[in-house]
Amino acid sequence: xxxxxxxxxxxxxxxxxxxxxxxxxxxxxxxxxxxxxxxxxxxxxxxxxxxxxxxxxxxxxxxxxxxxxxxxxxxxxxxxxxxxxxxxxxxxxxxxxxxxxxxxxxxxxxxxxxxxxxxxxxxxxxxxxxxxxxxxxxxxxxxxxxxxxxxxxxxxxxxxxxxxxxxxxxxxxxxxxxxxxxxxxxxxxxxxxxxxxxxxxxxxxxxxxxxxxxxxxxxxxxxxxxxxxxxxxxxxxxxxxxxxxxxxxxxxxxxxxxxxxxxxxxxxxxxxxxxxxxxxxxxxxxxxxxxxxxxxxxxxxxxxxxxxxxxxxxxxxxxxxxxxxxxxxxxxxxxxxxxxxxxxxxxxxxxxxxxxxxxxxxxxxxxxxxxxxxxxxxxxxxxxxxxxxxxxxxxxxxxxxxxxxxxxxxxxxxxxxxxxxxxxxxxxxxxxxxxxxxxxxxxxxxxxxxxxxxxxxxxxxxxxxxxxxxxxxx
Amino acid sequence: xxxxxxxxxxxxxxxxxxxxxxxxxxxxxxxxxxxxxxxxxxxxxxxxxxxxxxxxxxxxxxxxxxxxxxxxxxxxxxxxxxxxxxxxxxxxxxxxxxxxxxxxxxxxxxxxxxxxxxxxxxxxxxxxxxxxxxxxxxxxxxxxxxxxxxxxxxxxxxxxxxxxxxxxxxxxxxxxxxxxxxx
Numbered sequence: 001x002x003x004x005x006x007x008x009x010x011x012x013x014x015x016x017x018x019x020x021x022x023x024x025x026x027x028x029x030x031x032x033x034x035x036x037x038x039x040x041x042x043x044x045x046x047x048x049x050x051x052x053x054x055x056x057x058x059x060x061x062x063x064x065x066x067x068x069x070x071x072x073x074x075x076x077x078x079x080x081x082x083x084x085x086x087x088x089x090x091x092x093x094x095x096x097x098x099x100x101x102x103x104x105x106x107x108x109x110x111x112x113x114x115x116x117x118x119x120x121x122x123x124x125x126x127x128x129x130x131x132x133x134x135x136x137x138x139x140x141x142x143x144x145x146x147x148x149x150x151x152x153x154x155x156x157x158x159x160x161x162x163x164x165x166x167x168x169x170x171x172x173x174x175x176x177x178x179x180x181x182x183x184x185x186x187x188x189x190x191x192x193x194x195x196x197x198x199x200x201x202x203x204x205x206x207x208x209x210x211x212x213x214x215x216x217x218x219x220x221x222x223x224x225x226x227x228x229x230x231x232x233x234x235x236x237x238x239x240x241x242x243x244x245x246x247x248x249x250x251x252x253x254x255x256x257x258x259x260x261x262x263x264x265x266x267x268x269x270x271x272x273x274x275x276x277x278x279x280x281x282x283x284x285x286x287x288x289x290x291x292x293x294x295x296x297x298x299x300x301x302x303x304x305x306x307x308x309x310x311x312x313x314x315x316x317x318x319x320x321x322x323x324x325x326x327x328x329x330x331x332x333x334x335x336x337x338x339x340x341x342x343x344x345x346x347x348x349x350x351x352x353x354x355x356x357x358x359x360x361x362x363x364x365x366x367x368x369x370x371x372x373x374x375x376x377x378x379x380x381x382x383x384x385x386x387x388x389x390x391x392x393x394x395x396x397x398x399x400x401x402x403x404x405x406x407x408x409x410x411x412x413x414x415x416x417x418x419x420x421x422x423x424x425x426x427x428x429x430x431x432x433x434x435x436x437x438x439x440x441x442x443x444x445x446x447x448x449x450x451x452x453x454x455x456x457x458x459x460x461x462x463x464x465x466x467x468x469x470x471x472x473x474x
Numbered sequence: 475x476x477x478x479x480x481x482x483x484x485x486x487x488x489x490x491x492x493x494x495x496x497x498x499x500x501x502x503x504x505x506x507x508x509x510x511x512x513x514x515x516x517x518x519x520x521x522x523x524x525x526x527x528x529x530x531x532x533x534x535x536x537x538x539x540x541x542x543x544x545x546x547x548x549x550x551x552x553x554x555x556x557x558x559x560x561x562x563x564x565x566x567x568x569x570x571x572x573x574x575x576x577x578x579x580x581x582x583x584x585x586x587x588x589x590x591x592x593x594x595x596x597x598x599x600x601x602x603x604x605x606x607x608x609x610x611x612x613x614x615x616x617x618x619x620x621x622x623x624x625x626x627x628x629x630x631x632x633x634x635x636x637x638x639x640x641x642x643x644x645x646x647x648x649x650x651x652x653x654x655x656x657x
Contacts, residue, residue, distance in 0.1 A: 045491065045613040056517065060491040060534070111538055130538070130586070131573035134593045142594055149539045166517055 067100035068375035074168030075371030081170035082363025089172035103151030104376035110144030122428035172359030218326035218411035221246040223288035226295035234299035256372035290378030290403030292332030297322035304342035378403035411436035494608030541590035550601040555608035
């Protein structure tokens, strides 16, 4: 008799996300699905507003990565307004973006994923949480909170707000960098680099001791995508989009503004989360992965010394080919944190960073603009269409988490088949299945979007596996 | 810590662009009006105006570094929306400093913020979670009429907590939950 196991995370609003595991007659996992049941409607919500309101509206999509939306939106507005940021404004936006990467990545590793690594995947859930990390290493825990707070403080000093900043405007930013803020930012970078390197050292030690798990936990080939600098180095704020194939060979290198020529979006009936894919190969052959794992797999190197030291190790993990294991997302995330901290120092040392030339005048309304950057969770697209007055007529957003929609579902399925035994379920098994998602660091509250017409089908499946009823919502 | 702080922090959280999910910030501004203060502007989180006997902040969602802020308060009142599986119109529950592991980064519970403060700074304030029933979580600004009707009684309850703070918190578990009429 087929049996259904459902892991439903506790959320404040019902219908957020769900994992469903179907067991076959033999009690083994037959199939599994990751359902995202809440969708974002910010695209429709934004229609009819003035384009320049978007950098303040879209950050409300998320409380953890608002800066990514703020800056991607600002980039799109630059184009709509027929302008471009001054060199200093470009660097200051980059700086704010690094603050975002530091706070988001720092929080994920040390406070969300850390308990599984530090306390163990099978540890009692009563202690397998950030409190267990604090108890195990209180000094590191305090430093980790300060690492995240450092990123937040960069954002606050630039944008006057820690969560929803007022900073990016078409053609630049609202204010130059205060020299006192520059000095404040510079003074603690080494401490935060040291904290991150402790995290890397710990993770590498764990990796050494857990090779079997690394090699069997949702390891699968895919293509990858991310921004790169002109010389192929890792880029997070502004660059060309690069796709590589399963063996690392180049597939595409293109201007992000042309993304519709390369990327399609597929609607799956089991989730509100659309899955983007490489258009030329179609769904599902064109699946690619984004985020830290994807970015390090497309980049040839990293432009800052400490992060590059780790990148050299990364590139040897799979003999020079892309790293396929889902758990390696964590290592990539910490390497990017090192890069972000080093990039902050580079920007602070730039003699141009204190210039007061931070905004260019606007031009004529162009009617359309695309803004793309690498959010902590992956490539984020904002695409606006306006009328001649600058009123939004249409919006398309491909949020970062969506880039890994297929990957999350596939990881859940692989992990469930590997670890879940229907005859004797344990909390540790279920935790591994959840971790398959957690490793991607999804933003479930912003990652789904519907434009009013996306269909969703709900199937009611009886004990014999037969469909009892079907409900389709258009 | 030799002397416990006496100040109170009221923290409303939620997404103001998801209708009733944003009731926490609405309650905060209604409370500020009762206290004779100007409302927080739409993009103002209140963190630059701390230092009163009763401070107010608004957040999109809870974050770990809030632990550092709350360690300076004697009483902390979280204000949030809740959904229909909780029957009360306005629910007040005392919070313990206990950890819960969130599924993803966006689901930190108020109790976890308290636990972080307790463990990292050796002190967490007494705290309550006051939540108002939400009816409409669709995209948009403004509250549903049903949830909007709960704002005034919620503010009255917060004022009761502020006025008789020791008694109100100590005996909170015995306090009947209140309905939309504030009864």
